[in-house]
Amino acid sequence: MFKPPRTDVCNTCAKYETMINSATDDQAKANVEASRVEHLAIAQVPRDLLRQNKQMAENGQNPNLKVVCMDLQQTLSCPSLATGIAYYKRKLWLYNFCVYDLNEKQETMFMWNATVAGRGSDEMASCLLKWLKIKVYQQKQDFLFLRIFCDNCAGQNKNINMLLEALHQVHMKRLFRVEFMLLKGGHSYLPCDRAFRSIEKRVRKRESIATPQDYHEIIRSAVKKFLVVPMIRDDFFDVKALQNEVSRRSTPGFSKACQLVVSHTYPEGYIIKNDYNLEDVAADMIKIRLMKGRSGYTVQRFNLGSVQLACKYPDSRLFTAEKCQDLRVLAGLLGDQAKAWFTALLDEQDRLRQRRLSDVAPDQQEEAE
Numbered sequence: 001m002f003k004p005p006r007t008d009v010c011n012t013c014a015k016y017e018t019m020i021n022s023a024t025d026d027q028a029k030a031n032v033e034a035s036r037v038e039h040l041a042i043a044q045v046p047r048d049l050l051r052q053n054k055q056m057a058e059n060g061q062n063p064n065l066k067v068v069c070m071d072l073q074q075t076l077s078c079p080s081l082a083t084g085i086a087y088y089k090r091k092l093w094l095y096n097f098c099v100y101d102l103n104e105k106q107e108t109m110f111m112w113n114a115t116v117a118g119r120g121s122d123e124m125a126s127c128l129l130k131w132l133k134i135k136v137y138q139q140k141q142d143f144l145f146l147r148i149f150c151d152n153c154a155g156q157n158k159n160i161n162m163l164l165e166a167l168h169q170v171h172m173k174r175l176f177r178v179e180f181m182l183l184k185g186g187h188s189y190l191p192c193d194r195a196f197r198s199i200e201k202r203v204r205k206r207e208s209i210a211t212p213q214d215y216h217e218i219i220r221s222a223v224k225k226f227l228v229v230p231m232i233r234d235d236f237f238d239v240k241a242l243q244n245e246v247s248r249r250s251t252p253g254f255s256k257a258c259q260l261v262v263s264h265t266y267p268e269g270y271i272i273k274n275d276y277n278l279e280d281v282a283a284d285m286i287k288i289r290l291m292k293g294r295s296g297y298t299v300q301r302f303n304l305g306s307v308q309l310a311c312k313y314p315d316s317r318l319f320t321a322e323k324c325q326d327l328r329v330l331a332g333l334l335g336d337q338a339k340a341w342f343t344a345l346l347d348e349q350d351r352l353r354q355r356r357l358s359d360v361a362p363d364q365q366e367e368a369e
């Protein structure tokens with residue numbers, strides 16, 4: 001399996017480490033040490049909160065509140081083969097977005113390959129939306145408050161689409177309030193990580209994995225039974241389009257936020273909190289207005305609920321011809337069924353390329369992964 005190096009050390013911790021090592025006198029060293037202790041204490045707060053929420057969810061204390069964790073797994077590559085010739089060939093990327101339901105102690109893995117969609121914030125928001133649809137329409141759950149624990153490494157560009165999708169839900173009155181509890185990178189330890197590690201362990205044990213469906217089977221039959229929801233093109237929405245409906249695009253302080261909150265009590269925008277207090281303390285809330293203009297809020301003037309999101313990808317995403325060539329070679333090494341699956345995918349790529357030949361370049365690939 002293709003495994004990019006993963007650095008889990010937080011930047012701040014790394015900085016303190018360097019400062020302590022290079023400190024020349026004891027007083028300077030002690031000062032840095034004190035700052036580090038304080039930093040670690042602050043980083044611990046959301047983790048304790050996550051633990052509390054886990055207990056609360058297990059006890060079923062608030063049936064209106066759903067608590068989840070979400071995260072994107074490191075990219076998986078397909079096929080995964082032990083033969084040397086496969087090593088240098090470009091693979092098909094698989095993406096896996098995990099939503100862990102703390103109330104039900106259940107992971108749902110939303111999976112798609114790179115011809116279906118990319119792995120930007122539109123895609124993450126679309127997975128969350130799909131999860132919500134499953135809970136609300138299929139399972140008839142009627143929670144009104146959603147609390148989401150997630151990593152904060154993504155920053156504003158990734159989070160704004162999530163926020164807008166949350167506000168979309170609030171304007172449609174599907175949800176009253178959505179809270180994003182942002183765990184600081186390097187110190188977050190989400191239940192999703194544990195699930196990913198267990199998947200990666202199982203993947204490593206396998207000599208070869210031919211198709212995405214084989215991955216689904218491995219993940220479904222992991223020690224803990226994970227639900228797998230294959231995402232299709234129609235599941236991915238152009239959430240970014242909501243940005244056209246709002247005024248502010250950039251907010252200082254956004255990337256340092258501990259919480260981002262969307263609530264029916266403040267439908268004109270969202271709320272930034274720089275602490276992990278679940279209570280709304282007016283003095284600690286920064287209201288960020290998204291509604292355009294200066295007039296007062298009315299549903300008629302600002303209603304994302306009236307926006308119909310379009311599908312993000314009308315077609316498959318097009319790979320480069322070189323990548324397709326590599327995949328054809330790899331397909332040749334697979335069993336009949338897997339080979340047929342890849343051949344169909346590659347034939348579709350060829351048709352798409354023919355059709356676009358004159359006007360469009362291949363879609364942006366993430367070869368650097």
Ligand SMILES: [Zn+2]
Pocket residue numbers: 010011012013014039043186187
């Ligand atoms: Zn740190």
